[in-house]
Amino acid sequence: MKTLGADHYQELLLSDRPLIDLRAPVEFAKGAFPNSINLPLMNDQERAAVGTCYKRQGQMAAIELGHKLVRGEVKAQRQQAWKRFLDQHPDAVLYCFRGGLRSELSQQWIAEVGHERPFIEGGYKGMRTFLMEQTDRITSETRMWIVGGMTGCGKTDFLKLRQDMIDLEGLANHRGSSFGRQVTEQPTQIDFENHLAVQLMRHRRAGQRQLVLEDESRLIGRVSLPLEMHGRMQQAPLVLLEVNQEERVERILRDYVTDIAAAFIRRDGDALGFSNFQDHLLSAMDRIRKRLGDQHHRELRAVMQQGFEDQLKGSLDAHRHWIQALLNHYYDPMYRHQLEQRLERVIFRGDHQAVHQWLDHKAQG
Incomplete structure (x- = not known):
């Protein structure tokens, strides 16, 4: 045997x-x-x-x-x-x-x-x-940097250009916000933890001297980060990406509107795919209704519905309107409030290029 x-x-x-x-x-x-x-x-x-x-x-x-x-x-x-x-x-x-x-x-x-x-x-x-032990050991022994920034600043795009990162949202198959659900289902909690542990083991085997992660709450959609690992992330230094609002709006438009619409259409066909895409975005808006307040929610939902009609005619301006309104009245105030509680952890700020250079320098030190 x-x-x-x-x-x-x-x-x-x-x-x-x-x-x-x-x-x-x-x-x-x-x-x-x-x-x-x-x-x-x-x-x-x-x-x-x-x-x-x-x-x-x-x-x-x-x-x-x-x-x-x-x-x-x-x-x-x-x-x-x-x-x-x-x-x-x-x-x-x-x-x-x-x-x-x-x-x-x-x-x-x-x-x-x-x-x-x-x-x-x-x-x-x-x-x-064994895998759970590896997650605990590697995250406790590896120098960790957390990349943060306002919604739409491109944290995921930034991380994908680095060899010393692990894409937590990619493993969770969720973008980590009310609008972050994907066309395909999230993994089970156990599958997420197992894949995360294997990625951490690969990171260590590759000889990486630091671990770069996106700033996340413990829950990414319906899966949660291991408690000890998330606790260490909450103590690690913060590096902030700073991007102008126009660029942020365009990135959100790409990630949450055009790319998701295309994914639904690929899966379900033109008519059903676009209908399911509309339901997907409207449900996301409905999930933050209490935080927006009834009147603001109704106004933005109406603009979003106009956006669907205009999208079929080739215009995305109405979508840009509700995205910018959400940033101004919901996401950005919430981000600033949360950041105030963590200012002592902020060690560097800059655009994508500057933060890459800073992290590269730290990796060599």
Whole structure:
């Protein structure tokens, strides 16, 4: 019985090695590891029945039931699914929840169809614990700079030009504001944390001397940053991007109007895509209704709806109008208030070029 122990965890996660997750689909859906595929030994119903049997009658009875449920044609189908994948990915590694009975039995059945593959000792639970420990260790040992600035100043665009950064919003698939939802769904909390840990490990392996992150609240959409990591971000020095308002309006127009409209249309077609895009933006406006106040909300919503009509005619001016109004009356006052509480952390301010130069100098020091 060939296994890979905890000393292999890092290499498995950083090498993009294909991983076969043997857990039931309901387990996989809650979270898995990058580069893993769900080819379960048991489906959700079978797993539930075996689990109930284990609680009531013990391990031996549960094992016996499992063999009764997964045999004959069912067993052959699962063996063929493993074989098809392993024929294409012969270096894949197996894992179940704890690296126990499911891994051992699957390994045996996979050998029957011509593949000898190792499984991971400790399974999902062991590697998940390892990843959380890595996040805590790396963020505690690495010098951290936090890039802030007013809404629309281009923090994400700025970060994408750097090798020493991690794009938290990219990992979360959310832009971090009321208007920040994307066309595709966010990852689960576990998937977000696992991918974040792997990115931090890659950052360390690349020999980066500092970690540059965007200024974020703990929640990015519906996923949250690890508590200890976010606490360290709240203590790290702030570097502020300063950009004129016209440029900010145009960037928001691109990010939240034209690009998102195009994404919906690509996914859903012209008519339905544009309709879903309208619902997307109107819902975002509705989510900040209480903060705007009823009258201001109604006014901006009306301008946004006019913007949709004008957009179909080739004009984006109405969209620019509500964006500028939101900056003037909502986002900028809120940002200034929050910044006042953190002025002692501000270590540098400048445009994109100046901040890049400053951070590059710090990386060499």
